[in-house]
Amino acid sequence: MKITNHGNLDHSCCNLVKLNNVHIMLDCAANVASLTPFLPFSALQTPRLENLPSHPDMPGVLKKTPGGMLLVDSSLHLVPPDQVDVSLIDAILITNNSQMSALPFIMTDPDFHGRVYATEPCVLMGRLALIALCKYIEQCPTRRSEVDMNSIPSHVHSIFKQKSHMRQVYNKDVIDSCFAKITPVRYNEQVDLFGLVDCVPLPAGHSIGSANWVIKAGDYKISYVSSSSKLTNHTLPMEVISLANPDVLLLSNLSLNPMYFPDNTLSEVCNVVTSTVKSGGNVLIPCHSTGVILDLIEWLIQNLNKNSLSDVPIIIVSPVADAALAHPDIYGEWLNDAKQAKLYIPELPFQHSQLIKSKRIHHFSNVADGMREVYKTPCIVFAGHPSLRCGDAVLLLEKWRDDTHNAVILIESEFSFATTLAPFLPMSMRSYFCPIDPSINYSQASKLIKDIRPKTVVTSPTYFRAPVTHPNRCDLVLVSDAPVVELGVGETVNLQQPKTSINVELSLEQLDQLNMQPLKTSDGYQLVSNVSGMLKARDNKPTLGAPNPSSLRSAMYGEVELQELIAVLTSKGLTPNKVETLGAGDHFLITLSDHSSTITLSPNVTSISAHTGKMRHTLQGIVSSLLVSL
Secondary structure, eight states: OEEEESSOTTSSOOEEEEETTEEEEEOOOOBGGGGTTBOOOOSSOOHHHHTSOBOTTSTTTEEEOTTSOEEEOSOOEEBOOSSOOGGGOOEEEOOOGGGOTTHHHHHTSTTOOOEEEEEHHHHHHHHHHHHHHHHHHHTOSSOOOOOOGGGSOGGGOGGGGGGGGOEEOOOHHHHHHHHTTOEEEOTTOOEEETTTEEEEEEEOSSSTTOEEEEEEETTEEEEEEESOOOSOSSBOOOOOGGGOSOSEEEEEOOOSOTTSOHHHHHHHHHHHHHHHHHTTOOEEEEOOSSSTHHHHHHHHHHHHHHTTOTTSOEEEEOTTHHHHHHGGGGOGGGBOHHHHHHTTTTOOSSHHHHHHHTTSEEEESSTTSSHHHHOOSSOEEEESOTTSSSSHHHHHHHHHTTOTTOEEEEOOTTSOHHHHHGGGOSOSSEEEEOOOOOSOOHHHHHHHHHHHOOSEEEEOGGGGSOOTTOTTOGGGSOOOSSOEEEOOTTOEEEOOOOOOOOOOEEOHHHHHTOOOEEEEETTEEEEEOOOOOEEEEETTEEEEEOOOGGGOOOOEESOOOHHHHHHHHHHTTOOEEEEEEETTTTEEEEEETTSSOEEEEOSSOEEEEOSSHHHHHHHHHHHHHTSEEO
């Protein structure tokens, strides 16, 4: 079993697991931090930002902020997973809507032929988040100049060390096309990959539809835990029992800011909002349209009512606000028991739906879409994009930055406080960093490891080092009783996969002939029976039928040499159209001249795919002729 880390286990996950010769990608996230080195823009012009002085090394391309930060005046770019051979990918399993931002880059590659699996809410919320980003970019009144990322020096930002892999943000048509191909799954639904590997999604407790995955190959079990939460929120609670006793626990996406506890930061946000509006100031909260905003709104409403501030308007500005606010109410089966109970009253599970009807909450696609009619000071505005590099949040921040009564609160944990605000400094507006990250922290992760008892833990090496700012905080270090394998960025680990038993389906004839007898074992008595028959395998699913001596075939062994196989195929009039080298050079894909039949050679397995049974038998005979019969 092999695991390759093509992303970053701390925040933007992309792991390729090879198990039973099946290649499974776990999550497919781009590094959204790659947006921050770019000059902010919005739907309306922002003269102060556009007139920042140029850097002499690259005039017109690099802008310099008063604080000395360099910004690239170009269209926004993302960094997708690096060094991925997409032709190997058989399936992609998604855990969370924040971990699918690189899917369009992978799925539009002509060499990708795998399938993508995610829960239905995850697909919807992930699609909305990506559409919001591309809509913010499309709203820019003037097209940004195209700059070759290879020309940007690495000292501008660490992200440009990967500049050769940076890609422009995709458009809505690409997003819609890719997300339409995703196969939706439900919790505890078994996904069968070629009869070799079974995958099951389980509730992760992080957000609506977030999932951990249990991956099994026979008795060998991998528990993939990512973006999970043990907090009580609007989603189904995290399922732990089914994760227990794995051979490997792959652990990622722990809290990015473990020094901040979500309950404390929620309270702090409410306190800042209350004090700001009482002083007559506006509050700007840059955030995504999905996720923690639902819980935060309910906390804010309660706090405002308690402080007699129910007349303060709450405004949500997002190109996908309508869908993002409406869809959580229709996913009742994905919510916790308390939210589900409201559906039987009947009552909408979330407060915001009723508050929108009563015009306590207002939502608009952009600031020019009627916001002026309800806007008054003080007010509370949720707007995107949380990177503060595009969207209406940029425009509002520029408008309110010179008033000391106003406040901006950053709540999204994936963006650095200092870097995100750097283009807007100095400013009179008060700023706060209150990351609301429901992901499990180090103490909770340590307890999880103890509870589920894995044989091996594979995780990020950074989880075992306390932050530089808090070197003596033991609670900010992961503790594991099980052996640990550290998997850094771009690294590969090979783990010994023991031989495991497999399940064999018996025919009805075999079931009738079973003579069950008690057998004493260390666990007590078990019923056993001798059985004999003809073992067959189709689509990698073994069945045992009645003995049939006339159909017995000789066992084959040996190694199929590539050149020898090509020569035999050519002699039979089946000249290969293309031969591709896959993986580390030990896998070969032979495509025949009919373009629909292939033979895949690997060190342990030869796979044949053909458009007709006749062609499959022909190719099977050719391969068998190169092996030795017993």
